[in-house]
Each structure stands twice: as structure tokens, then as C-alpha cells.
Amino acid sequence: MRKTVKINISGLVFHIDEDAYEKLRTYLNTLDSRFIDYQEKQEIIADIESRIAELFQGYINEQKEVITVEDVEKVIGIMGNPEDIIDEEEQNNHYQHQESSSEYRTRSKRLYRDPDNAVLGGVSAGLGAYLNIDPILFRILFVIFFFGYGSSLLVYIILWIVLPPARTRAQKLEMRGENVNISNIERSIKDEYHVVRNNLSKVRHSRSYSRVGDFFEEIVRVFGVLILGIARALLVLIGLALVIGGFVALVSFIGIFVFNSVLLSGLFNIETFSVSSLVPFFAGPVNTELLMISLLCVVGIPLLAIVYGGIKLMFRFRARDRIIGVLGFAVWLIALFVLISMALVEGRNVATEGSYTQTKEVQFNHDTVFLSVSPEHEPGSAEIVVMNEHTHMVYSEDQERLLIRPAISIERSTSDELKIRMHNRARGANRYDAVEQARDIPYHWSVKDSAIELDPYFYIQQGETWHFQKVDIVVLVPEDMYVQLNDNLRYYLHNVYNRENMWDREMAGKLWQMTPDGLTLADDQD
Amino acid sequence: MNVENAKAQMRKGVLEYCILSILSKNDSYATDIINKLKESKMIVVEGTLYPLLTRQKNAGLLSYRWEESTQGPPRKYYSLTEKGHSFLQELDQSWQDLQEAVESIKKSA
Numbered sequence: 001m002r003k004t005v006k007i008n009i010s011g012l013v014f015h016i017d018e019d020a021y022e023k024l025r026t027y028l029n030t031l032d033s034r035f036i037d038y039q040e041k042q043e044i045i046a047d048i049e050s051r052i053a054e055l056f057q058g059y060i061n062e063q064k065e066v067i068t069v070e071d072v073e074k075v076i077g078i079m080g081n082p083e084d085i086i087d088e089e090e091q092n093n094h095y096q097h098q099e100s101s102s103e104y105r106t107r108s109k110r111l112y113r114d115p116d117n118a119v120l121g122g123v124s125a126g127l128g129a130y131l132n133i134d135p136i137l138f139r140i141l142f143v144i145f146f147f148g149y150g151s152s153l154l155v156y157i158i159l160w161i162v163l164p165p166a167r168t169r170a171q172k173l174e175m176r177g178e179n180v181n182i183s184n185i186e187r188s189i190k191d192e193y194h195v196v197r198n199n200l201s202k203v204r205h206s207r208s209y210s211r212v213g214d215f216f217e218e219i220v221r222v223f224g225v226l227i228l229g230i231a232r233a234l235l236v237l238i239g240l241a242l243v244i245g246g247f248v249a250l251v252s253f254i255g256i257f258v259f260n261s262v263l264l265s266g267l268f269n270i271e272t273f274s275v276s277s278l279v280p281f282f283a284g285p286v287n288t289e290l291l292m293i294s295l296l297c298v299v300g301i302p303l304l305a306i307v308y309g310g311i312k313l314m315f316r317f318r319a320r321d322r323i324i325g326v327l328g329f330a331v332w333l334i335a336l337f338v339l340i341s342m343a344l345v346e347g348r349n350v351a352t353e354g355s356y357t358q359t360k361e362v363q364f365n366h367d368t369v370f371l372s373v374s375p376e377h378e379p380g381s382a383e384i385v386v387m388n389e390h391t392h393m394v395y396s397e398d399q400e401r402l403l404i405r406p407a408i409s410i411e412r413s414t415s416d417e418l419k420i421r422m423h424n425r426a427r428g429a430n431r432y433d434a435v436e437q438a439r440d441i442p443y444h445w446s447v448k449d450s451a452i453e454l455d456p457y458f459y460i461q462q463g464e465t466w467h468f469q470k471v472d473i474v475v476l477v478p479e480d481m482y483v484q485l486n487d488n489l490r491y492y493l494h495n496v497y498n499r500e501n502m503w504d505r506e507m508a509g510k511l512w513q514m515t516p517d518g519l520t521l522a523d524d525q526d
Numbered sequence: 527m528n529v530e531n532a533k534a535q536m537r538k539g540v541l542e543y544c545i546l547s548i549l550s551k552n553d554s555y556a557t558d559i560i561n562k563l564k565e566s567k568m569i570v571v572e573g574t575l576y577p578l579l580t581r582q583k584n585a586g587l588l589s590y591r592w593e594e595s596t597q598g599p600p601r602k603y604y605s606l607t608e609k610g611h612s613f614l615q616e617l618d619q620s621w622q623d624l625q626e627a628v629e630s631i632k633k634s635a
Contacts, residue, residue, distance in 0.1 A: 009599075010598075012599055035577075040584060043580050044577050044580050047602065048576050050599045050601075051556060051576075053598055054557070054599065057597050058597075080572060080573040081571070084570070085571065085576075172530075176531075
């Protein structure tokens with residue numbers, strides 16, 4: 001008992017065995033994929049189907065109502081293998097498809113097994129055909145090296161498994177290396193699957209015949225089929241991984257880049273900032289859009305290529321790879337060029353570093369100085385994204401600003417005065433510009449009674465260009481004076497020398513005394 | 527250069543010419559054309575023909591009409607167009623030229 005399928009070809013209904021159906025479907029799919037570049041595809045396939053229906057009609061009668069595998073094989077024999085069909089028509093397309101034909105002309109020699117002249121598996125014959133040498137040479141070599149620990153046997157078996165047999169006429173021509181303009185030998189993955197499945201069933205089939213003495217060959221066969229299957233599955237898996245990985249990267253990139261993606265940050269619980277809102281701080285407003293587009297291309301195109309490569313690994317199909325590749329690469333190069341030249345132009349504006357140092361004496365009559373950052377002008381309920389230790393990006397309701405924190409340190413004053421040294425750094429087109437930028441940094445501090453309050457940060461407002469401004473504050477404390485470091489200095493203290501060998505962060509919230517050897521933890525604190 | 531390949535190349539070159547020649551005598555449907563080509567060993571497998579027919583039709587050399595068939599699906603009957611006829615004439619001429627050229631070369635050699 002067998003299961004049949006009902007199919008409709010060209011408007012005629014046939015009952016067809018399931019395996020025959022699979023075979024026919026694979027055949028038509030393969031044909032379909034080979035014609036991928038042509039708009040006539042539909043028509044050609046319809047014509048071929050119509051002919052197949054006609055042939056089927058002749059195979060059935062009162063006694064035989066079902067189309068069998070043998071029938072399908074017969075039909076394929078009449079219509080020809082996809083390789084033969086496409087191969088022959090490729091050469092005749094001189095009046096319509098010149099642009100597409102050129103890409104198929106590149107194929108040259110390929111290594112096959114030659115089953116027609118085979119002694120064993122046709123490996124030697126295939127090698128001979130490929131290298132244009134009498135295969136007897138390879139046979140002798142294989143036999144000789146068989147006595148070298150059987151090494152040649154291993155090589156032979158591997159080649160037997162790996163090399164496909166040259167079955168169709170096109171493959172045979174290809175094996176000998178003539179310019180046959182053959183269409184791509186890539187098969188659709190379904191095709192591959194069927195080959196493996198057929199091999200497996202062949203193995204099962206021949207096993208049941210229990211041919212004496214062929215046991216070893218059987219093992220090799222099973223092994224070969226298994227390895228082949230695993231290798232193909234692996235390729236598909238790699239392709240899948242590439243597709244998924246590339247796709248996620250692409251989506252995240254576009255999300256971060258174009259939108260300040262709330263969706264993504266919500267999904268993955270990460271802080272994101274939109275590159276598009278950051279860019280204006282680097283470049284003038286005129287260039288922003290150009291910069292964005294080229295950045296998108298430079299990063300996006302390789303990601304797209306990864307996805308595309310993955311898809312190609314998963315589903316082997318024919319497409320105009322070279323045209324797509326060249327085009328993509330050209331766009332990528334142009335984008336890169338634009339990006340680099342813009343970076344150079346913009347870079348000139350921040351080519352030189354300059355600094356501006358100002359030391360001010362503080363009128364101070366107390367034993368203890370209370371040092372803190374003032375809690376004023378906090379960014380409020382804004383979203384903050386850390387770019388580096390001292391530079392943060394701040395979003396508030398209506399604007400984006402860069403927020404820059406100072407690094408605060410404490411040193412021993414060389415005199416008896418309490419002083420504050422402000423060391424501003426910035427970059428500019430030239431030294432003069434850089435120094436000016438540094439001087440103009442809007443950073444302030446204030447003294448109230450015995451307390452010194454330092455600004456917690458300064459802003460680069462929207463519309464201003466970021467000149468990599470930095471501020472280092474050094475409070476110069478005379479000997480014997482006490483310093484009470486407020487807890488809120490924890491993330492501001494930077495490279496503060498002390499005799500207790502404490503980390504900067506641990507120093508906050510404690511009372512210190514300046515000694516000739518540096519800051520010491522004050523005893524009465526404990 | 528091997529014989530098989532050379533033969534295939536030659537055959538491919540004149541296949542279109544043969545199709546046009548067959549159609550110049552009678553309007554035919556694909557299977558008629560295939561049978562004639564098979565008789566004269568011009569093609570081995572049928573599938574080769576269909577892309578060619580479609581190309582020639584799209585190039586305006588052929589046209590077709592549908593005709594019902596007693597068995598199987600309706601058939602496409604192809605016929606030469608005006609353009610196809612003049613195309614064929616040119617091919618006829620060049621075929622003759624070629625033949626003469628080959629003959630004379632063979633004789634002189």
C-alpha cells in the first residue's frame with residue numbers, strides 16, 4: 001500500500017506517488033531556481049509543465065492510474081537535467097541577455113569523480129581528467145602509498161566522499177575544463193537534502209541485498225553520507241547564525257543610530273544614546289546629514305553583507321552577486337571616503353590642544369575647610385548616558401546637552417594661603433583657539449564661610465561644538481589645615497595623594513589633615 | 527579541445543536556425559519541433575528547446591496561438607512572424623556563405 005498525492009499540472013489532475021511527487025517537485029524547483037534572472041521564467045516553466053502533463057497523460061491508462069517514480073524519472077530523462085537545459089540555453093542568449101550571460105562565462109575546471117572510467121570510485125580517473133594526465137599514474141600512486149601505513153587509502157576515501165561524480169554532460173565537460181559556460185552547479189538546499197536522503201536510502205537498499213565482501217564499502221558509504229549530511233547541515237547552521245547575528249546587529253545599529261531607541265533600551269535594559277543627537281556636537285550643522293548617511297553606509301553595508309552571506313549559505317541560489325558586491329563596495333568606499341574627509345575637516349577644528357591655568361587665593365580664616373560640590377543645577381529628571389568618566393550625555397525634556405565633570409584633587413600649598421588652581425584644557429584649530437576655548441569654559445566655584453563649593457559640572461549646550469574641554473581642580477591646602485571632604489565628592493576625586501594609601505573614592509566623607517608628607521586621616525574622626 | 531565539446535558548440539550555434547527553418551514550413555507546437563530536432567540529432571533533451579522558443583518569441587521572431595488538444599493540455603502553436611521570416615532569410619544567406627567557405631577551405635587544404 002502506498003500513499004499518493006493529487007497534483008494539478010497545466011490544468012490536468014494526476015495521482016502521483018509521494019516519492020515521485022517529491023522528485024518532480026525538486027526537479028521543477030531546481031529548474032525554477034536556475035532561471036532566477038529571467039522574466040521569461042514563468043513562461044518557460046509553464047511550457048515545460050505543460051509538456052510534462054502531456055507525457056504523464058501517455059503513462060496512465062485504465063490499469064495504471066498513478067504516476068510512479070519511474071515515470072517521473074523517464075520524464076526527467078526526456079526533458080533533461082537542469083544543468084543541461086540551462087547550460088545549452090546560456091550560449092544561445094546573444095540577443096537578449098548579454099549582460100546576464102557574462103557572469104556565467106567565468107566557470108572553468110572543476111574536480112569531479114569520473115564514474116565512466118572508474119575502477120573503484122572514479123577518483124583517479126577524475127584527477128586524471130582534471131590534470132590532463134593518464135589516470136593510471138594516480139592508480140599506481142594510490143597502490144604504492146597504500147603500503148605507507150595505508151595513507152593513500154584514507155586520501156582516496158576522503159576524495160571519494162568529497163568529490164561529486166560527473167554525471168551530466170555539462171559536468172563531464174566541466175571536469176575536463178573546457179569553457180562550457182555552465183550555469184552554477186549550486187543546488188537548492190532541498191536538492192541537497194534529497195541527495196543525502198537518496199544516498200541514505202541507497203545504503204539501506206543495498207544493505208538488504210547483503211552483498212558478500214562489500215561490508216567495508218558499506219561502512220565507508222554510510223560514513224560518507226553521514227559526514228556529507230552533517231557538513232551540509234553545519235553550513236546551513238552557520239548561515240542561520242550569520243543571518244540572525246547580522247540582523248540583530250543591523251537592527252540595533254539602526255535603532256541606536258537613527259532613533260533614540262526606547263524600544264531597544266526597554267528590551268535589553270541598556271542605556272542607549274542616539275548617535276544622531278551626538279553628531280551635532282562634533283560637526284557643524286550643515287554637515288550633519290551627510291555625516292549621518294555616510295556613517296550609516298559604512299557600518300550598515302558590511303552588516304547587510306553578513307546577512308546576505310548567511311542567506312546564501314542557507315539557501316544556495318543564483319543571483320548577480322558580483323554586481324551587487326561591486327555596487328555595495330563602491331557605495332561603502334564612497335561613504336568611507338566622505339567620512340574620512342569630513343573627519344579630517346572637522347578634525348582640523350580640534351587639531352591642537354591648549355590649556356589655561358588660573359590659581360586664585362581664597363580669603364580664609366578657619367582651621368577646617370569643608371569641601372563639596374554644590375548640589376545646584378542638577379540635570380533634573382533627565383536621562384543621563386555615560387560616555388566616559390568625565391563626559392556624559394544628558395537628555396532633558398527639550399534639549400540634549402553634554403555634561404562634563406571636573407577632576408578634583410588636593411595638594412599641599414607651598415605657602416600659608418589656601419588656593420584653588422583651575423587647569424582648563426580644550427582642543428582647537430590652533431593653539432590660540434584652543435587656549436581661548438579652555439579659558440571660556442563656564443566653570444565656577446564659590447566660598448561661603450568655611451565651605452568651598454565647586455560646580456559639579458559644566459555643560460556644552462545644544463548648538464555648540466564640543467572641543468573636548470576638561471577641567472582639573474586642585475585645592476591647595478596649607479600645612480596643618482583640616483579638610484572635610486563631603487561624601488558627594490566620591491566620584492570627583494582623582495589622583496589624590498594621601499599617606500593612608502586610600503583609593504580616591506574611599507577618601508570622600510572623611511576628615512583629613514594636611515601634613516608635610518601629604519594628607520593624613522585626622523585622629524579625632526574615629 | 528575535445529570533440530564532444532566542439533560538437534556541442536557547433537550544434538548550439540545552429541539550433542536557433544533549425545528551429546526557425548522548421549517553423550517556416552509549418553506552424554508547429556513544441557513537441558513537433560522537438561521530434562524533428564531529435565530525428566536529426568540536433569538536441570538530446572527536450573528541456574533545451576523551451577527557453578529558446580520563449581526567447582525567440584520575446585525577440586519578436588515567433589508568435590503563437592493556443593489550440594485545444596485531444597489528449598493533454600492545450601498546445602501552443604508557434605509560427606514565424608514577419609520579422610522571423612526576414613531573420614531566417616539572413617540566416618539562410620549566412621549559412622550558405624559559411625558552407626561555401628568551409629568547402630573551399632577544405633578543398634584548398
